[in-house]
Amino acid sequence: MSYSRAFVGFSNTDIHYYRMMQAWKKNSKFDFNFIDCQLIKAINSNDEIYIKRKLRERINMSSTFISLIGEDTRRKHKFVRWEMEVALEKNCRIIGVNLNGKRQVDEILCPPILRNKGAVFLPFSPAIIAHALDNFGKEESDDWHFEPFIYSRLGYK
Structure with missing residues (x-):
């Protein structure tokens, strides 16, 4: 079980996926856990500088950035x-x-900014995200993904 400190970045149109990840954390049927560094509550402000300062504080608390790509x-x-x-x-x-x-x-x-930065890419599913949190060291460059045998071992078809 992972206890990585992670910030989850997502478009506002994909917030329901983030909420699903929060539900996985709370459900004992899933071996899925991480220390969520996301904002505790939405910032009630239109001040972009203030919002970015608060987001930076939360990202600086994390070791992993999870980007939900929709x-x-x-x-x-x-x-x-x-x-x-x-x-x-x-x-x-x-x-x-x-x-x-x-x-x-x-x-x-x-997003091009994430290309060739050593990121791992995978589908939205609790077992493979949990595996990535537990078994992913930062790569220096290039995009990569888990091989099919990892998915098989985790019960994916």
Whole structure:
């Protein structure tokens, strides 16, 4: 079971996936756990500098940045891309989670800033995300993914 300190970055259109991850943590049927460094509650402010300062504080608490990659993630720059920049600047481990189920980098949806930074790419599913949290050391460059035998060992078909 993992206790990685992770910040989960996502587009506001994908917040339900983040909430699903929170539900996995609470459900004893899943071997899924991490120390969630996400904001405890939404910031009630329109002050971009203040919001980014608060987000940076939370990202700085983490060792891993999980990017939920959906249909519009690539186009979100104000906060989503900025969070990625901060995580890379901090040298966090990067886990790219494809919401479309792909087991490797999605060339179309993946934000270019995450490409060739040593990130692992995997589908949105509790067992493989938990495996990545437990078994992923930061790579120096190149995109990578887990081999099919890892998925088989975790019970995926």
